[in-house]
Amino acid sequence: MVQAPWLPSLITATPREGFALAVTLSQKGVATTQLDVEFRRAQRPEYAEDADSLVTVSHVIATHFQTIVAANDYWRE
Template identity: 75%
Template sequence: MGAAVLSADEHEGQAASDSWLPSLMTETPQEGFALAVKLSQKGVATTQTDAEVRKELRPEYAADPNSLIAISHVIATHFQTVAAANDYWRE
């Protein structure tokens, strides 16, 4: 099962107060991309906090090209932020 952008499962059991975003710094671009995916998921989970509802929506968006493209666009916007934060991981 892919990273269900609308089912940020790992956040399910997490109390809202926990620290889920201590920093934007990552070691590598790949970790930065994973953070961008997490930020995109969180943007959905903040609006629809019911993980069950989000899971039920998965079949709908996971097989809809336009939804998948729109998700990729959100990830691209967050990745732009994370990359700038890490000065593009320039050596």
């Protein structure tokens, strides 16, 4: 089981913070598979410079954002 002091809630004050949370969740998904922090630091430049990987990261963010948006009931009132 992953036990980390993050993600206390899916609720955010604004869409912008919701998007930032989606970015965090997408990075966490990579982190749970590759636990070696040093290795990930070394590799991030790799997928940050590969067009295909960058676009796929953007897709993961989109999926998490969809979840967060629903959790916040679209920040309607």
